[in-house]
Amino acid sequence: MQQLIQGNEACALGAVAAGCSFFAGYPITPSSEIMEWMSRLLPPRGGVFIQMEDELSSMGAVIGASWTGAKAMTATSGPGFTLMQEHIGYAAMTETPCVIVDGQRVGPSTGMPTSPAQGDVMQARWGSHGDRAAIALTASSVLDTYTMTIEAFNMSERYRLPVVLLLDATLAHMRENVILPDIPIVNRSRPGSIDDFAPFGSPEFLPLGAGARFTVSGLSHDEAGHQRAAKSDAGERLTRRAIERVAADAERITLTRQEALDDAELVLVAYGITARAARAAVHQLRAEGIPAGLLELQTLWPFPAELVGSVARNARAVVVAELNLGQVVTLVSAVAGTTPVHHLGRMDGALLEPDAIAAAGRTALHDAVQEVGAAR
Amino acid sequence: MRHGEHLRAYLREEAMPNVWCPGCGHGNVMGALTRTFDRMQLDLDATVVIGGIGCASRMPFFLNTNAMHTTHGRALTFATGVKLARPELTVLAVMGDGDALAIGGNHLIHACRRNIDVTALVLNNGIYGMTGGQLAPSTPQSFRSTTSALGSIESPFDTVELALAAGATYVARATTFDFDEMPQMIEAAIRHPGFALVEILSQCPTYFGRLNKLGDGRALLDYERDHTAPLEGITREELAGQLPIGVFREEIRPEYTRQYAALCDRARRAGNG
Amino acid sequence: MAELNTRNGQVVGSALATRVQTGIRIAGRGGQGVMLAGLLVAQAAIDDGLEVVQTQSYGPEARLGAAKSDVILSHEPIAYPEIGAPDLFLCLSHDAFTAYGHDIAPNTRLIMDARAARGLDVGEAVLVPMVDTARDCGAIIAANIVGLGFLVGMTDVVSERSLRRALAARARPESLESNMRALDAGLALAAERRL
CATH class of the missing domain: 3.40.50.920 (Rossmann fold)
Structure with missing residues (x-):
């Protein structure tokens, strides 16, 4: 059925279709409608919606929720995206699947809150300090916004990464006629057994509270989660492995x-x-x-x-x-x-x-x- | 079996040695936590301890629970996500004073306000230990640090007053000197169905003690004893510069995750979405 | 959209007849239902089988006394989402003309509230008593619907049937009757002009 849908609404509908069950965010133009929609869509589905005190905490809550196994997301715009970089880095370091939607507006700083821009491309890749694996997607229509939100979830689950979806102020607010398609959903793969399971460095994910007790840390760590914060190749090894997971599948990831x-x-x-x-x-x-x-x-x-x-x-x-x-x-x-x-x-x-x-x-x-x- | 040998089960021995200096009070708190877990027979698989960044916030590495060691000041934001997504888990956040009161002050007051069922332990040693003894928002006025060599001119936060004002429903203060009372408060905080905060005055001989010529860990424990007084049966005037110790608030207010579950039920019945 | 611009065998809206794509701007004071009017056109166009892009002024832009909703209708997928110079400009207020009139091109057909146009140089605008007619219909707030009725009656950019259906789906139940009266009044005004 043809529907008249706004970009931000399509994003929220895509998230729910992808299986998103946790949203934390903070109001910001031009992305606020995404959280408004999620606040309506998630409760009747038993998902969690919470409006946090800022973007730092939104991303923290998203990562915490993801570590219980939830598909989790936030949505923001330039100034908030900048604040989230700390925890996007944490998500990369801890191989945490999550989705960050950035409705781009003119910057730097407060810039033009209601006007479109595409100035966050490099920040989506290099915004956090240090090197990391990264995936960032774009959308050019309302239908695209729906499908690419689902793609963002699918990729974040498959590669255990924070995935960024870059929108812009115009797309966020414009409406188009769309027929929402059925798109296959990827779910996080769990290890077959928790005995001797190494929680890091593998695409398999074991949430907290599943019987294997380990530490999730932003310090450089090894496969078991033991911190290796001084002169150790463990951190580099895991980062290289995450980058390699993405590179090996580049053909599937790079959509044009x-x-x-x-x-x-x-x-x-x-x-x-x-x-x-x-x-x-x-x-x-x-x-x-x-x-x-x-x-x-x-x-x-x-x-x-x-x-x-x-x-x-x-x-x-x-x-x-x-x-x-x-x-x-x-x-x-x-x-x-x-x-x-x-x-x-x-x-x-x-x-x-x-x-x-x-x-x-x-x-x-x-x-x-x-x-x-x-x-x- | 040696006395206390059974408590080893609550520690992650492969992560030892811990990072704390000889005489540091944080080990006293971790010991108290293991005894508390043991007394409560807590299901470690269903317990998550979350730290921020700093000496105190390293504790999650050494406890044999599910653990997150997160970012500076933001342990409570992760804790909020974990607890909301899986309310059946027992969630503790262990933070230092710089962690909870400076960089994480905003998260602290909002967690208090929401009354989410998380237990926050603020280990207050009055100084930044891990980065080398800098001034903290808890450093008493006129005290020295490596960034206040001539004595601090700043007014420190009172963690308890802050938590009370922000709406935490269980608020207590203990010291590492109070070997018996401190674990009792921690247990009450964990059992409390709402946001619970226990400030634990802890000693930092390496920086706080040395820079302020207050002596070693043992001397600092005496200092804690001499500068605190039980809350019960004492007036503000009688405190005379001593910090009151005890339970300041223990009340039941609607808890966040339960309110959220009720909201989901309402939304489902209304057929929203 | 040639086939949309004929009625009873008579070509209307000849400015649009050769275009694949039609850009419509609806502007007015905040509270005049400009956004709703834009959504109604867009929804009706979808029912007519057209492609649609709708955008609107936001935030501080929309708070300076004037608001606009732009709708592009097309037989083909719409590439660029902005209308540039509108083909049709339905203007409900003085301030909106001041704020959004600068995009008017020689071939823009301006349909303006007659009262709001006083003192403005509106060129060859079609002046329609939208606010007065809405008041006569018992709902001054429905000036947007009168204007929409007139616009559709004059140009057939969307079908009357689809517009009625969109209005029935989006209007509040308690105001549906007065809105339908306003729509009929707008259509009737257009019919008078065509005779």
């Missing part, structure tokens, strides 16, 4: 949408809300006879370097469009070889419009052709 790329001389790279404008720009350019194509990145972390590299190197010019002053473009540039990579960005609270992206694309392709001509 590819449109008209086969013969594309001009490749537009975009993600989230901006991918929509980029798609419109591709249609516009194709109508003019310019062979443009779109690579929409639904997964930003791990970054699909190989795919982006091969698409970029096959093109004559690349334009990366994003609502920031240059984040994903640095990753694309690093793998594009000799293909020129241009950046089109803004952080004034407005979206990038199809016309602007098309114009940047035209110029980029024109310059690339000129340059080749000049070299001859």
Whole structure:
């Protein structure tokens, strides 16, 4: 059935469909409706909803709940996402499945609370101190918000990681007609036996209170959970293993949408809300006879370097469009070889419009052709 | 069997030696906890001890329960998540004074306010031990630390008054000197159906004692004895600078996880969602 | 959306006839039911089998006396979610015109409350006594519904049937009757103009 649904509502419905039974959060624009919906959806289903005193505590409660076996999430926006980094690091260190939704708005600091941005891409990867495994997803429609919320849960459960879903202020608040699809759900795998089970370094998860008593700690620790906080390779070993779990499955994790790329001389790279404008720009350019194509990145972390590299190197010019002053473009540039990579960005609270992206694309392709001509 | 040998079952011996200095009071508290667990015959599989960061907050490593060693000041937020998701578990949070009163002060007052059935032990030694003896929000005025060499000019928090004002339903203060009373209060706090806070004055000979020329652990126990007085039968005037020891509040108010369960029932009956 | 712009064999809303996509802006004072009106158009369009994107002013934007709800209707998936210059602009208040009128393009069809338009340079706006008509219907608060009725009567962007169904589903039961009266009144006003 076609339903008229808001982005934030789709996120909450996706969470419940994924089996989320614990939500802790703190009000913040533009994500508050997610918690409002969860406060209505969870109690009749026997799930837990709690409004905490801040974002630090929201993430703490989420991790605590996850360690009892609950699928747990929080939702926030820039300032709150920054506060959550401490516990996102803790979740990574302790291999705790959980989902963090970040409805991006213009920053830094309070910025523009009701205006869209895509400035949290790097924070989603490197916001916590130290190295860690990371997964960050995006969504570009209300339907996407639903399915990617479920994907976020599935990946967090499968790889025992905090997974970040990056939305933005426009998507959070906009409504679209959608038919919610059935999507397979992944549940945390439990060890067959608790005898000699090592609680860390394995995709299998044993919650607290299940008969094997161990310590969950943010200190570097070994597989058994014993702290190894001074000159030990245990912490690095477990971090490498977590990164490896993600890398080994990168193909399954890195989701993209590819449109008209086969013969594309001009490749537009975009993600989230901006991918929509980029798609419109591709249609516009194709109508003019310019062979443009779109690579929409639904997964930003791990970054699909190989795919982006091969698409970029096959093109004559690349334009990366994003609502920031240059984040994903640095990753694309690093793998594009000799293909020129241009950046089109803004952080004034407005979206990038199809016309602007098309114009940047035209110029980029024109310059690339000129340059080749000049070299001859 | 040696006296107390059976209490080893409550300790995680593979995690020993512990991190505490000779003469530190935190071991007294851990000993009291093992005796309390034993007397209560607590199901260790259904018990979770959660610490923050600091000397006191290391305790979860050494107790043979389910354990979380979390982030500085935020043990109660994890405890809230664990307790809400599985109310049948017994949840304790062990924190230091800097942990609970400075960086974690906000979480502390909100846990008190919610009256969630978690037992909070605040081990107050008046100073930051793990980071090297810095000023704590509990350091008495004019006392020295490595960041108040000329004596503190700050007013310390009174943990008990703070918890009372914030709405905790069981509030007590003990000292590591009170070998018998302290475990009794801990037991009452664990049995209490609501948020229970026990402040335990503990001794830090390495920093608090040394920097303030108060002597070793033994001398600090004497100091605790001399600077505290039983709450019962004494007026505020008669206290004369001594801290009152005892149970300040023990009352029954609706507990958070039970209220939440009732809310779920109401929502189900109303067919919400 | 050519087929949506014909009625009784007569082409109406010719400005829209060649477009695949129609951008509608509904703006007014806070409390005038601008959000509800946007949702009703969106819901009706879905029932008509169209693709829909609806956005609205939020937070501080919506607190400065004016609020807006933008709806894009399309026969094809909608890429860019903002309407830019609206094709149709239903404006219920003076302040809303001041706040959101700057996006008006030469081909924007402005439908404005007649009283609210006094003292404003509204160009070739169609002036409709939405507030007065709503008062006559017994619910001054239903000016949004009068406006919506007029908009749909004039342009057929959505079907009358779907709009009625959306209104019946979303209006509070106690105000459904007055809302339906307001809708009929708006449709009747549009019919008068077309004659």
